Amino acid sequence: MTWDFETEPEFEAKLEWMRGFVREEIFPLETLHLDFQTFLKVAAPLMQQVKDQGLWAAHLGPDLGGQGYGQVKLGLMHEILGMCEYAPPIFGNQAPDSGNSELIALAATPEQRKQWLEPLLAGQIYSAFSMTEQGTGADPTQFTTSAVLDGDEWVINGTKWFVSNADRADLHVLMAVTDPDEHRHRRASMLLVPADTPGISLRRIGSMNDPYPVPSMHTQAEVTYTDVRIPAESILGKRGQAFELAQERLGPGRIHHCMRWVGVCRRAFDALCERAVSKSLHGSLLADKQTVQNWVADSAAAIESARLLTLHAAWKIDQVGARAAAREIAMIKYYGAPIMHDVIDRALQIHGSLGYSTDLPLEHLYRWARASRIYDGPDEVHRMVVARGILREYEPRDIPSEHIPTRHAAALEKYGHLLSD
Numbered sequence: 001m002t003w004d005f006e007t008e009p010e011f012e013a014k015l016e017w018m019r020g021f022v023r024e025e026i027f028p029l030e031t032l033h034l035d036f037q038t039f040l041k042v043a044a045p046l047m048q049q050v051k052d053q054g055l056w057a058a059h060l061g062p063d064l065g066g067q068g069y070g071q072v073k074l075g076l077m078h079e080i081l082g083m084c085e086y087a088p089p090i091f092g093n094q095a096p097d098s099g100n101s102e103l104i105a106l107a108a109t110p111e112q113r114k115q116w117l118e119p120l121l122a123g124q125i126y127s128a129f130s131m132t133e134q135g136t137g138a139d140p141t142q143f144t145t146s147a148v149l150d151g152d153e154w155v156i157n158g159t160k161w162f163v164s165n166a167d168r169a170d171l172h173v174l175m176a177v178t179d180p181d182e183h184r185h186r187r188a189s190m191l192l193v194p195a196d197t198p199g200i201s202l203r204r205i206g207s208m209n210d211p212y213p214v215p216s217m218h219t220q221a222e223v224t225y226t227d228v229r230i231p232a233e234s235i236l237g238k239r240g241q242a243f244e245l246a247q248e249r250l251g252p253g254r255i256h257h258c259m260r261w262v263g264v265c266r267r268a269f270d271a272l273c274e275r276a277v278s279k280s281l282h283g284s285l286l287a288d289k290q291t292v293q294n295w296v297a298d299s300a301a302a303i304e305s306a307r308l309l310t311l312h313a314a315w316k317i318d319q320v321g322a323r324a325a326a327r328e329i330a331m332i333k334y335y336g337a338p339i340m341h342d343v344i345d346r347a348l349q350i351h352g353s354l355g356y357s358t359d360l361p362l363e364h365l366y367r368w369a370r371a372s373r374i375y376d377g378p379d380e381v382h383r384m385v386v387a388r389g390i391l392r393e394y395e396p397r398d399i400p401s402e403h404i405p406t407r408h409a410a411a412l413e414k415y416g417h418l419l420s421d
């Protein structure tokens with residue numbers, strides 16, 4: 001399979017270095033089943049190598065110590081990082097910290113940048129994005145967690161759900177209702193809440209990917225805020241701007257997610273093909289069976305189409321910004337997630353019980369992939385957004401514009417005089 005969308009030779013050389021580094025140095029970590037604190041110890045020298053290559057926290061611009069690569073190049077990097085869950089943190093580019101640092105870079109005051117952004121980028125602290133409320137994540141206009149101004153402090157009350165990595169976070173980027181009487185998209189604000197503020201409590205939630213209490217790299221928690229007091233200047237951006245900021249944050253982040261999924265697909269696809277050419281059953285190689293050939297052909301076409309669609313969305317962000325590329329960004333989310341699921345499913349199937357076992361990474365990838373149809377907004381919501389936008393471009397008509405008799409009459413009127421002798 002070809003993997004084009006080439007960039008200049010210097011950047012291609014960096015991607016090549018990343019491919020080798022991720023395979024040779026990071027893949028082996030998967031077998032150690034590390035919790036996050038042990039991971040940090042083991043990964044420290046690898047992080048240094050990434051910094052030496054100038055590839056650390058590449059999602060940010062040069063003024064913030066990143067490279068200012070733009071979304072296409074970042075997408076190409078994430079395609080490689082996505083092949084292993086340990087790779088993004090080793091490149092200082094893991095969710096939710098990367099999205100949070102982009103958001104803080106976008107909207108923070110100089111004081112907030114100094115307090116939170118610099119240590120976040122240096123990998124000295126970690127953050128959580130505290131937005132979803134149980135049962136209403138798909139419709140944030142229903143959120144109720146509130147922040148009320150009392151003198152020079154916000155007082156926060158409410159419960160957030162499925163907050164990733166809250167148990168290791170030093171900072172919560174919190175979405176709370178500050179102006180309940182405003183328009184539904186201007187009711188909420190983003191707040192920067194230190195995780196050790198009194199009144200915050202966590203409950204770890206187990207999941208398909210994190211069968212708590214087994215150690216895991218990625219955890220989720222329910223976070224309850226009870227009379228949590230933070231200074232009034234802890235607001236990020238303007239009052240009532242949370243929806244706008246959430247969109248800014250999630251747009252480029254989706255490109256990274258979707259390109260990581262392409263990386264996952266590629267890894268599963270390699271496993272599928274390797275098995276196909278290695279194993280004979282019922283008198284011939286699996287590679288010679290039509291079913292397996294269909295899996296290979298369908299997977300190759302699906303991966304290539306998801307990749308091109310995602311890189312096109314990345315290109316559009318680079319050209320016209322995330323807001324103008326909203327349709328393309330929504331499309332790749334619901335298009336790419338099921339492709340990843342199906343490719344892993346086929347790779348797992350061709351390995352039989354070995355694929356289902358923990359002796360191969362496929363069962364883990366499969367469980368991890370299932371979440372992709374839910375997080376960052378369920379696929380159904382993105383489909384709705386895309387379909388509504390498209391349908392708004394059409395006018396209702398009593399007679400379909402393709403109606404042959406009507407078109408025939410119009411054609412006769414236009415060309416009829418040429419038909420007669």
Ligand SMILES: Cc1cc2nc3c(=O)[nH]c(=O)nc-3n(C[C@H](O)[C@H](O)[C@H](O)COP(=O)(O)OP(=O)(O)OC[C@H]3O[C@@H](n4cnc5c(N)ncnc54)[C@H](O)[C@@H]3O)c2cc1C
Pocket residue numbers: 096128129130131132133134135136137138139161162163164165220371374375376377378380381384
């Ligand atoms: C692994 C993982 C990590 C996450 N990390 C974070 C995090 O760090 N921070 C955070 O704030 N949140 C996080 N989330 C939460 C995630 O953003 C929400 O799960 C998601 O937005 C959906 O919200 P919900 O789970 O409340 O689903 P609900 O709002 O309860 O929706 C349930 C289902 O209803 C259906 N549905 C909803 N709307 C429509 C519609 N218009 N048309 C048709 N069907 C519809 C969909 O099938 C949807 O899955 C994470 C989730 C997962 C799985």
